[in-house]
Amino acid sequence: MGCSAGVRNLGFCYERGAGVEKNERKAFTYYKKSADMGNADGMNNLGYCYRHGTGVERDEDTAFIYYQKSADMGNAYGISNLGYCYHNGIGVEVDGDTAFIHYQKSAEMGNAKGMSNVVTNDWVHRNCDVDEDLKILLVKNKYQLSWIPYNEFTNIREIGKGGFATVYSANWYDRKREMNATVALKLLHGSRSSYKEFINELWAYCDIGLKHLTFLKCLGISKDSSSKDYILVMEYAKLGSLRSNIYSISQMVWKDKLHLLKSIAFDLQIIHSNNLIHCDLHSGNILLDSFHSAYIADLGLSMLANIRSKNEIYGIMSYIAPEVLYNRAYSMASDVYSFGIIAYEIVSGLRAFHDISDNIQLQHKIYNGLRPSIPAHVPRLVTELIIKCWDPQPDKRLSSKEIYATINVWNNEITNNEFTELVAQIKKADEMLNDLSISTPSFFEKIHADTIYFSRSLDTLKEQKSNETLLIISHDHVIGVDKDICESDIDYQESTVIGNADEVFALGNSYKNGIGVEKNENKAFFYYQKSAEMGHTDGMYQAAICYEDGIGIENDENKAFIYYKKSAQMGNDEGMCGVGYCYMYGIGVEKDENSAPSWYQKSAESGNSGGMCGLGDCYRDRVGIKKDENKAFIFYQKSAEMGNTNGICNVGYCYQNGIGVEKDEHKAFINYQISAKLRNKCGTSNFGNCYLNGIGVKKDDYKAFTYFKKLAEMGYADGMFQVGICYSDGIGVEKDEYQAFIHYQKSAEMGNADGMFRVVFGLGWSLASQYRLNWNTL
Structure with a gap:
């Protein structure tokens, strides 16, 4: 009959593809044969197959x-897995005590998983005050996390300290791998009482590490014996941070610099592919195992689609995207901006804004276009990539996927010694680097005394109420505007910049957003129009928005279309998108569905996320183009990857309805959730509907009502009407016909047809009489 162990090993080879093509069906067959022959390992493997x-x-x-x-x-493996079954109710009723007995028995037999589960589960059961999220992470077997007693660490020494954490190196005996290891201990300050950041970072490392084995790994959890703060036990990066090695890296040949950039871009792409935003990316949390291998660390602030308040910034000013410095949400595009700053540091050997004080003036300068000066010896293609990463308009930045793909192509060209433009440029750059007079580290250490390179809380520009002189800046020209000076003085200052279109446009932005001056929509429009007359395409686009939405000027859709088209004809991708939108819906021009797709196409080809989303609409709804649901989904997804909230919502709609992709209600729910967190009207409405109807999530009337109410508070008529429905039918809230009528009436006043119908033909007549409500507003 043969050897049962050999039969079992043959199954193992087929399962793992070891020396033979992987074939799970054959693996199962051989495991079954070995089990039938009485082989205990085969039985354990067979259990795995069925599980x-x-x-x-x-x-x-x-x-x-x-x-x-x-x-x-x-x-021992079978005993440990039997414990897992009892622990998680797999094929048997949950029984924690029996699970622990089996874990303990397998641990006594030397089984590493059993040992880990004994320590973890014993600790969890004895610490009933531990946060439930942490308990879940500890007992989730798929993560293989261990609870590591603090007394197991030796030779502990501090290697770094930031705003929220202190990092130590330590020696530790890893029982699973049966070897001594140097590890990094990241102690999160205050996590003993508030472990939101701790749980966020732990979840992120666990989820990403499970899918991507090359990502920096979390080995386990511990607790400081004196402070009682929680500790993440991480793999140790022996060279420390990128920032501490910036001079040495700047002296490397370009082949090695690009390889290092590729590894950072790869990690950023991984983070974004998991729908996470890092939110605090800088050279201090890029860790080096060698000068050819880097990891992105510190995922504590990472989030699914910005759950943080817009008025709260945390990070290092030099690396924070301009739109975040003002008041906009963190996004994948803001991470890309940070990557651009990091890339600058690698190619220049200089810390970003190393010679400028961190203050409100720098914050304004960055918002209005100030960027580090890239040295002349940097290859032109690399310079262009960096500039695209820190473009002032988030929609125009590259995605992390595009960055990685570009650098990967470059690396392949260099490795294969191909005759390409990039290879020629880096050969010249390497020659220039050897000839540079800057050859000592002292040049790179001239850091301004007030420059801050650790993460901290910052006020957004919108929130700052300082009395110091604020700045309105365009590129290198600075105009001081004191908040307390009189209107005539402001007019005088403004009169000095009328000859420069960029500065006139910047004044429009300042008045529109209240930067350095009191918000004034009339003046915002005035300066946008002035800059438009001077040929500024962004000024034309903003003037179009003002005319369309009645910002600082009476609403005039015809003029809105004229300005959209002027900016589009001069190459402005936002204007192209606006023209497509006008033709699609007949705004300021006769409706022309045949013209809409071509303008959206031009905008999309220029990298505009709104154009991509509009093109998706055309393919989905057969607007001026042959219906193609697969292309619709592709364009929505591209738009979503660039952070476009409508694109994210539409990706959810596609998953919900199986448009161009396999139907997946859970993915629909996730995308609606992301767009709702970003305050997208459609996303918020659909997210509420998911809870209302149990789409991709357990039905929850109260949460449905909560999100409909948020939509109403955002000023949307649909939200007002949905809240009325909830009050009328008692969905997630106590039934209240008076509140129902009030919300129907408000939605009707805002133009909602369903609200008008309900007011007139539904509850309206009886309640109006009962409460003597005023009908004159309808």
Whole structure:
């Protein structure tokens, strides 16, 4: 009959693709044969197959039976897995005590998983005051996290300190790998009482590390014996941070610099592919294992689609995107801006804004266009990539996926010694680097005394109420405007910049957003129009928005279209998108669905996320173009990857309805959630509907009502009407016909047809009489 162990090993080879093409069905067949021959390891493997559906239909009851058989024969792995079944209710009723007994028994037999589960579960059960999220992470077997007692660490020494954490190196004996290891201990300040940041970072590392084995790994959790703060036990990067090695890196040949940039871009792409935004990316949390290998660390501030208040910034000013410095939400595009600053540091050997004081003036300068000066010896293609990363308009920045793809192509060209433009440029750059007079580190250490390179809380520009002189800046020209000076003085200052279109446009932005001056929509429009007359395409686009929405000028859709088209004809991608929108809906021009797609196409080809989303609409709804749901989904997804909230919402709609992609209600729910967090009207409405109808999530009337109410508070008529429905039918709130009528009436006043119908033909007549409500507003 043959050797049962050999038969089992043959199954293992087929399962892992070791020396033979991977074939899970054959793996199952050989495991089954070895189990039938009485092999305990085969029985354990067979349990695994039934539990995970490997080569056979998933069957948790049968999985439990084979784990039980393996355990009865004294197999340590079978005993440990049997504990897992009892722990998680797999094929058997949940029984924590029996689970612990099996974990303990397998641990006594030397099983590493059993040891980890004994320590973890014993600690969790004995610490009932531990946050539930942390308990879940500790007992989730897929993450393989260990609770590591603090007394197991030796030779502990501080290697870094930031606003929220202190990092130590330590020696530790890793029982799982049976080896001594140097680890990094990241102690999060105050996590003993508030572990939001701790849980965020732990979740992020666990989820990403599970999918991407090359990402910096979290090995376990511990707690400081004196402060009682929580500790993340991480892999140790022996060279420390990128910032501490910036001079040495600047002296490397370009091939090595680009390889390092590629590894950073790869990690950023991983973070973004998991729908996370880092929010605090800088050279201090890029860790180096060698000069050729880097990891992005510090995921504590990372988030799914910005759950943070717009008025709250945390980070290092030099790396924060201009739109975030003002008052806009963090996004994947703001992470890309930070990457651009990091890339500048690698190619220049200088810390960003190293010679400028961190203050409100620098914050205004960055918002209005100030960027570090890229040295002349940097290859032109690399310079262009960096400039695209820190473009003032988030929609125009590259995505992390595009950055990685570009640098990867460059690396391949260099490795293969191809005759390309990039290879020629870096050869010249390497020659120039050897000839540079700057050859000592002292040049790179001239840091301004007031420059701050640790993360901290900052006020947004919108929130700052300082009396110091504020700045209105365009590129290198600075105009001082004191908040307390009289209107005539402001007019005088403004009169000095009328000859420069960029500065006139900047004044329009300042008045529109209240930067350095009191917000004034009339003046904002005036300066946008002035800059437009001077040929400024962004001024034309902003003037179009003002005419369309009645900002600082009476609403005039015809003039809005004229300005959109002027800016589009001069190459402005936002204007192109605006023209497509006008043709699609007949705004200021006769409706022309055949013309809309071509303008959206031009805008999309220029990298505009709104154009991509509009093109998706055309393909989905057959507007002037042949219907193609696959293309619709592709364009929505591209738009979403660039942070466009309508694109994100539409990706959710596609998943909900199976448009161009396999139907997946959970993914629909996730995308609606992201767009709702970004205050997208459609996303918020659809997110509420998911809770109302149980789409991709458990039905929850109260949460449905909560999001409909948020939509109403955002000033949307649809939200007002939905809140009225909730009050009328008692959905997630106590039934209240008076409140229902009030919200119907408000939605009707805002133009909602359903609200008008309900007011007139529904509750309206009886309640109007009962409460003597005023009908004159309808």
